[in-house]
Protein backbone atom coordinates (compact mmCIF):
# COMPACT_ATOMS: atom_id res chain seq x y z
CA UNK A 709 0.00 0.00 0.00
CA UNK A 710 1.13 3.56 -0.68
CA UNK A 711 0.50 5.74 2.39
CA UNK A 712 0.56 9.54 2.61
CA UNK A 713 0.81 10.80 6.22
CA UNK A 714 0.08 14.38 7.28
CA UNK A 715 1.04 15.50 10.79
CA UNK A 716 4.07 13.22 10.51
CA UNK A 717 5.99 15.33 13.04
CA UNK A 718 3.39 14.58 15.74
CA UNK A 719 3.01 11.66 18.15
CA UNK A 720 0.73 9.57 15.95
CA UNK A 721 2.33 10.64 12.67
CA UNK A 722 5.77 9.56 13.84
CA UNK A 723 4.40 6.23 15.05
CA UNK A 724 2.62 5.63 11.74
CA UNK A 725 5.79 6.36 9.76
CA UNK A 726 7.78 3.99 12.00
CA UNK A 727 5.11 1.27 11.65
CA UNK A 728 4.74 1.58 7.88
CA UNK A 729 8.38 2.06 6.83
CA UNK A 730 8.73 2.15 3.05
CA UNK A 731 4.97 1.94 2.52
CA UNK A 732 5.02 5.70 3.25
CA UNK A 733 5.37 7.52 -0.07
CA UNK A 734 4.96 10.99 1.40
CA UNK A 735 5.01 12.32 4.96
CA UNK A 736 5.43 15.73 6.52
CA UNK A 737 4.46 18.19 9.20
CA UNK A 738 2.98 21.65 8.77
CA UNK A 739 6.18 23.02 7.22
CA UNK A 740 5.94 20.52 4.34
CA UNK A 741 2.17 20.76 3.89
CA UNK A 742 -0.28 23.14 5.52
CA UNK A 743 -3.55 21.22 5.48
CA UNK A 744 -5.51 24.49 5.55
CA UNK A 745 -4.28 25.27 2.01
CA UNK A 746 -6.56 23.37 -0.41
CA UNK A 747 -4.38 23.91 -3.50
CA UNK A 748 -1.25 22.69 -1.72
CA UNK A 749 -3.14 19.67 -0.38
CA UNK A 750 -4.42 18.78 -3.86
CA UNK A 751 -0.94 19.21 -5.39
CA UNK A 752 0.85 17.05 -2.80
CA UNK A 753 -1.78 14.30 -2.86
CA UNK A 754 -1.85 14.22 -6.68
CA UNK A 755 1.95 14.09 -6.80
CA UNK A 756 2.28 11.26 -4.26
CA UNK A 757 -0.42 9.02 -5.81
CA UNK A 758 -1.26 7.33 -2.49
CA UNK A 759 -3.73 4.50 -1.89
CA UNK A 760 -4.32 5.77 1.64
CA UNK A 761 -4.22 9.33 2.98
CA UNK A 762 -3.91 9.39 6.78
CA UNK A 763 -4.57 12.70 8.46
CA UNK A 764 -2.57 12.70 11.71
CA UNK A 765 -2.42 16.50 11.74
CA UNK A 766 -4.44 18.50 14.22
CA UNK A 767 -4.71 21.73 16.15
CA UNK A 768 -4.23 20.06 19.54
CA UNK A 769 -3.93 23.12 21.78
CA UNK A 770 -7.23 22.66 23.60
CA UNK A 771 -6.87 25.87 25.66
CA UNK A 772 -5.65 27.95 22.71
CA UNK A 773 -8.64 26.86 20.61
CA UNK A 774 -10.95 28.70 23.01
CA UNK A 775 -9.52 32.04 21.89
CA UNK A 776 -8.29 31.08 18.40
CA UNK A 777 -11.36 29.22 17.24
CA UNK A 778 -11.07 30.10 13.57
CA UNK A 779 -7.52 28.76 13.41
CA UNK A 780 -8.54 25.55 15.21
CA UNK A 781 -11.46 25.03 12.82
CA UNK A 782 -9.21 25.69 9.82
CA UNK A 783 -6.89 22.82 10.83
CA UNK A 784 -9.37 20.43 12.45
CA UNK A 785 -12.40 20.88 10.21
CA UNK A 786 -11.39 22.37 6.85
CA UNK A 787 -8.04 20.52 6.71
CA UNK A 788 -9.71 17.09 6.80
CA UNK A 789 -12.21 18.23 4.15
CA UNK A 790 -9.41 19.37 1.80
CA UNK A 791 -7.60 16.07 2.36
CA UNK A 792 -10.74 14.00 1.81
CA UNK A 793 -11.49 15.78 -1.46
CA UNK A 794 -7.89 15.42 -2.67
CA UNK A 795 -7.80 11.74 -1.66
CA UNK A 796 -11.07 11.10 -3.41
CA UNK A 797 -9.75 12.70 -6.61
CA UNK A 798 -6.97 10.07 -6.78
CA UNK A 799 -9.29 7.24 -5.58
CA UNK A 800 -7.46 6.95 -2.24
CA UNK A 801 -9.03 6.04 1.12
CA UNK A 802 -9.15 8.88 3.67
CA UNK A 803 -8.21 7.91 7.23
CA UNK A 804 -8.98 10.64 9.73
CA UNK A 805 -8.33 10.71 13.48
CA UNK A 806 -10.65 12.26 16.04
CA UNK A 807 -11.16 12.45 19.76
CA UNK A 808 -13.19 11.50 22.83
CA UNK A 809 -13.59 15.28 23.36
CA UNK A 810 -16.52 15.16 20.91
CA UNK A 811 -18.51 13.85 23.93
CA UNK A 812 -19.56 15.74 27.06
CA UNK A 813 -18.50 12.89 29.34
CA UNK A 814 -21.78 12.89 31.28
CA UNK A 815 -22.53 9.25 30.40
CA UNK A 816 -21.16 6.66 32.81
CA UNK A 817 -21.28 3.79 30.29
CA UNK A 818 -18.64 3.79 27.52
CA UNK A 819 -19.64 5.77 24.45
CA UNK A 820 -20.14 3.79 21.27
CA UNK A 821 -20.06 5.10 17.70
CA UNK A 822 -23.84 5.69 17.70
CA UNK A 823 -23.87 7.87 20.81
CA UNK A 824 -24.66 11.50 20.18
CA UNK A 825 -21.64 13.81 20.45
CA UNK A 826 -21.90 17.00 22.47
CA UNK A 827 -18.52 18.71 22.63
CA UNK A 828 -17.87 21.07 25.54
CA UNK A 829 -14.88 22.90 24.04
CA UNK A 830 -14.04 24.69 20.79
CA UNK A 831 -11.39 22.00 20.16
CA UNK A 832 -14.04 19.26 20.54
CA UNK A 833 -16.45 21.14 18.25
CA UNK A 834 -13.74 21.64 15.61
CA UNK A 835 -12.86 17.93 15.68
CA UNK A 836 -16.54 16.97 15.37
CA UNK A 837 -16.89 19.35 12.42
CA UNK A 838 -13.88 17.62 10.81
CA UNK A 839 -15.59 14.23 11.18
CA UNK A 840 -18.80 15.56 9.62
CA UNK A 841 -17.00 17.20 6.71
CA UNK A 842 -15.04 14.03 5.90
CA UNK A 843 -18.24 11.97 6.01
CA UNK A 844 -20.19 14.55 3.97
CA UNK A 845 -17.47 14.80 1.31
CA UNK A 846 -18.67 11.53 -0.16
CA UNK A 847 -15.18 9.98 -0.13
CA UNK A 848 -14.49 6.46 1.14
CA UNK A 849 -13.31 7.01 4.71
CA UNK A 850 -12.27 5.54 8.02
CA UNK A 851 -12.49 7.79 11.10
CA UNK A 852 -10.82 6.62 14.30
CA UNK A 853 -11.59 8.36 17.59
CA UNK A 854 -9.05 7.98 20.34
CA UNK A 855 -8.18 9.39 23.77
CA UNK A 856 -5.25 10.79 25.81
CA UNK A 857 -2.61 9.96 23.22
CA UNK A 858 1.01 9.72 24.33
CA UNK A 859 4.04 8.86 22.24
CA UNK A 860 7.65 9.41 21.45
CA UNK A 861 8.66 13.06 21.09
CA UNK A 862 5.32 14.18 22.48
CA UNK A 863 2.87 16.69 21.09
CA UNK A 864 4.52 20.04 20.27
CA UNK A 865 1.22 21.86 20.85
CA UNK A 866 1.00 20.43 24.36
CA UNK A 867 4.69 20.82 25.24
CA UNK A 868 5.48 17.08 25.19
CA UNK A 869 3.62 13.87 25.98
CA UNK A 870 1.68 13.73 29.26
CA UNK A 871 4.18 11.35 30.95
CA UNK A 872 7.11 13.51 29.82
CA UNK A 873 5.42 16.67 31.11
CA UNK A 874 4.77 14.99 34.49
CA UNK A 875 8.41 13.88 34.76
CA UNK A 876 9.62 17.34 33.70
CA UNK A 877 7.43 18.98 36.37
CA UNK A 878 8.76 16.51 38.94
CA UNK A 879 12.35 17.31 37.96
CA UNK A 880 11.73 21.07 38.05
CA UNK A 881 10.11 21.14 41.51
CA UNK A 882 11.82 21.33 44.88
CA UNK A 883 12.47 17.97 46.62
CA UNK A 884 9.21 16.61 48.07
CA UNK A 885 7.08 19.28 46.36
CA UNK A 886 3.83 17.56 45.29
CA UNK A 887 2.43 17.56 41.78
CA UNK A 888 -1.23 18.52 41.57
CA UNK A 889 -3.06 16.55 38.88
CA UNK A 890 -6.74 16.50 37.92
CA UNK A 891 -8.70 13.61 39.44
CA UNK A 892 -12.20 14.46 38.22
CA UNK A 893 -11.57 13.63 34.55
CA UNK A 894 -11.28 10.03 33.39
CA UNK A 895 -9.55 9.02 30.15
CA UNK A 896 -8.14 5.95 28.41
CA UNK A 897 -4.43 6.66 27.88
CA UNK A 898 -3.48 5.46 24.42
CA UNK A 899 0.03 4.75 23.19
CA UNK A 900 0.65 6.19 19.73
CA UNK A 901 2.46 3.09 18.34
CA UNK A 902 -0.44 0.86 19.51
CA UNK A 903 -2.95 3.17 17.82
CA UNK A 904 -0.84 3.32 14.65
CA UNK A 905 -0.78 -0.48 14.52
CA UNK A 906 -4.55 -0.65 15.03
CA UNK A 907 -5.15 1.88 12.23
CA UNK A 908 -2.97 -0.08 9.80
CA UNK A 909 -4.82 -3.30 10.72
CA UNK A 910 -8.23 -1.66 10.26
CA UNK A 911 -7.15 -0.43 6.82
CA UNK A 912 -5.87 -3.90 5.91
CA UNK A 913 -9.27 -5.36 6.90
CA UNK A 914 -11.07 -2.93 4.63
CA UNK A 915 -12.86 -1.27 7.55
CA UNK A 916 -14.91 1.84 6.68
CA UNK A 917 -16.80 4.37 8.78
CA UNK A 918 -16.32 5.35 12.39
CA UNK A 919 -14.37 3.34 15.02
CA UNK A 920 -13.35 3.96 18.63
CA UNK A 921 -9.81 2.74 19.43
CA UNK A 922 -7.90 3.15 22.71
CA UNK A 923 -5.68 1.03 24.89
CA UNK A 924 -7.61 -1.10 27.42
CA UNK A 925 -8.71 0.37 30.73
CA UNK A 926 -9.29 3.87 32.00
CA UNK A 927 -8.05 6.11 34.79
CA UNK A 928 -8.03 9.67 36.02
CA UNK A 929 -5.21 11.97 34.90
CA UNK A 930 -4.12 11.81 38.55
CA UNK A 931 -3.78 7.99 38.36
CA UNK A 932 -1.99 8.31 34.99
CA UNK A 933 0.52 10.68 36.65
CA UNK A 934 0.90 8.42 39.70
CA UNK A 935 1.66 5.43 37.49
CA UNK A 936 4.15 7.51 35.49
CA UNK A 937 6.20 8.51 38.54
CA UNK A 938 5.95 4.98 40.00
CA UNK A 939 7.23 3.29 36.83
CA UNK A 940 9.91 5.95 36.30
CA UNK A 941 10.93 5.52 39.98
CA UNK A 942 10.66 9.24 40.65
CA UNK A 943 10.06 10.00 44.29
CA UNK A 944 7.55 12.86 44.03
CA UNK A 945 4.13 12.88 45.70
CA UNK A 946 1.18 13.29 43.34
CA UNK A 947 -1.92 14.86 44.83
CA UNK A 948 -5.48 15.14 43.53
CA UNK A 949 -6.93 18.38 42.19
CA UNK A 950 -10.29 19.34 40.73
CA UNK A 951 -10.23 20.68 37.18
CA UNK A 952 -12.04 23.88 38.14
CA UNK A 953 -9.41 24.64 40.80
CA UNK A 954 -6.57 24.48 38.26
CA UNK A 955 -8.10 27.13 35.99
CA UNK A 956 -8.21 26.98 32.21
CA UNK A 957 -10.93 28.16 29.84
CA UNK A 958 -11.69 24.92 28.02
CA UNK A 959 -14.28 22.58 29.52
CA UNK A 960 -13.30 18.92 29.22
CA UNK A 961 -15.42 15.76 29.49
CA UNK A 962 -15.49 14.17 32.94
CA UNK A 963 -15.89 10.57 31.80
CA UNK A 964 -15.51 10.11 28.03
CA UNK A 965 -14.63 6.43 27.84
CA UNK A 966 -14.88 4.99 24.34
CA UNK A 967 -16.41 1.56 23.77
CA UNK A 968 -14.17 -0.65 21.61
CA UNK A 969 -16.90 -3.17 20.77
CA UNK A 970 -17.10 -2.22 17.09
CA UNK A 971 -13.32 -2.42 16.73
CA UNK A 972 -13.18 -5.82 18.43
CA UNK A 973 -16.11 -7.07 16.33
CA UNK A 974 -13.82 -6.81 13.29
CA UNK A 975 -11.88 -9.74 14.80
CA UNK A 976 -8.87 -7.61 15.71
CA UNK A 977 -7.47 -8.23 19.19
CA UNK A 978 -7.96 -5.54 21.83
CA UNK A 979 -5.06 -3.17 22.39
CA UNK A 980 -3.02 -3.99 25.51
CA UNK A 981 -3.82 -2.33 28.88
CA UNK A 982 -2.65 1.30 29.01
CA UNK A 983 -0.30 0.70 31.98
CA UNK A 984 1.59 -1.99 30.02
CA UNK A 985 2.05 0.42 27.12
CA UNK A 986 3.16 3.17 29.51
CA UNK A 987 5.80 0.86 31.00
CA UNK A 988 7.17 0.18 27.52
CA UNK A 989 7.17 3.89 26.70
CA UNK A 990 9.02 4.84 29.86
CA UNK A 991 11.45 1.97 29.50
CA UNK A 992 12.38 2.46 25.88
CA UNK A 993 10.86 5.48 24.27
CA UNK A 994 11.17 8.55 26.47
CA UNK A 995 12.92 11.44 24.81
Ligand SMILES: NC(=O)c1ccc[n+]([C@@H]2O[C@H](COP(=O)([O-])OP(=O)(O)OC[C@H]3O[C@@H](n4cnc5c(N)ncnc54)[C@H](OP(=O)(O)O)[C@@H]3O)[C@@H](O)[C@H]2O)c1
Pocket residue numbers: 714715716717718719720721736737738739741742743744763764765766767768783805806807808835854855856857858862863864865866
Ligand atom coordinates in the same frame (compact mmCIF):
# COMPACT_ATOMS: atom_id res chain seq x y z
N1 LIG B 1 -2.91 14.23 21.93
C1 LIG B 1 -4.02 13.75 22.48
O1 LIG B 1 -4.14 13.63 23.70
C2 LIG B 1 -5.15 13.29 21.59
C3 LIG B 1 -6.30 12.74 22.18
C4 LIG B 1 -7.35 12.32 21.37
C5 LIG B 1 -7.27 12.45 20.00
N2 LIG B 1 -6.15 13.01 19.46
C6 LIG B 1 -6.10 13.13 17.99
O2 LIG B 1 -5.08 12.28 17.52
C7 LIG B 1 -4.51 12.83 16.34
C8 LIG B 1 -2.99 12.86 16.47
O3 LIG B 1 -2.65 13.68 17.59
P1 LIG B 1 -1.14 13.85 18.11
O4 LIG B 1 -1.20 13.93 19.59
O5 LIG B 1 -0.29 12.84 17.44
O6 LIG B 1 -0.81 15.30 17.52
P2 LIG B 1 0.48 16.19 17.81
O7 LIG B 1 1.57 15.36 18.38
O8 LIG B 1 0.03 17.42 18.54
O9 LIG B 1 0.90 16.60 16.33
C9 LIG B 1 0.08 17.42 15.55
C10 LIG B 1 0.59 17.36 14.15
O10 LIG B 1 -0.25 18.20 13.36
C11 LIG B 1 0.57 19.01 12.56
N3 LIG B 1 -0.11 20.25 12.20
C12 LIG B 1 -0.57 21.22 12.99
N4 LIG B 1 -1.13 22.21 12.23
C13 LIG B 1 -1.00 21.81 10.93
C14 LIG B 1 -1.33 22.39 9.69
N5 LIG B 1 -1.95 23.57 9.60
N6 LIG B 1 -1.04 21.69 8.56
C15 LIG B 1 -0.42 20.49 8.63
N7 LIG B 1 -0.07 19.89 9.77
C16 LIG B 1 -0.35 20.56 10.91
C17 LIG B 1 1.82 19.26 13.40
O11 LIG B 1 2.87 19.66 12.55
P3 LIG B 1 4.10 20.58 13.07
O12 LIG B 1 4.46 20.10 14.45
O13 LIG B 1 5.13 20.30 12.03
O14 LIG B 1 3.58 21.98 13.08
C18 LIG B 1 2.03 17.87 13.98
O15 LIG B 1 2.68 17.05 13.06
C19 LIG B 1 -5.16 14.20 16.15
O16 LIG B 1 -6.24 14.08 15.26
C20 LIG B 1 -5.71 14.53 17.53
O17 LIG B 1 -6.80 15.42 17.48
C21 LIG B 1 -5.09 13.41 20.21
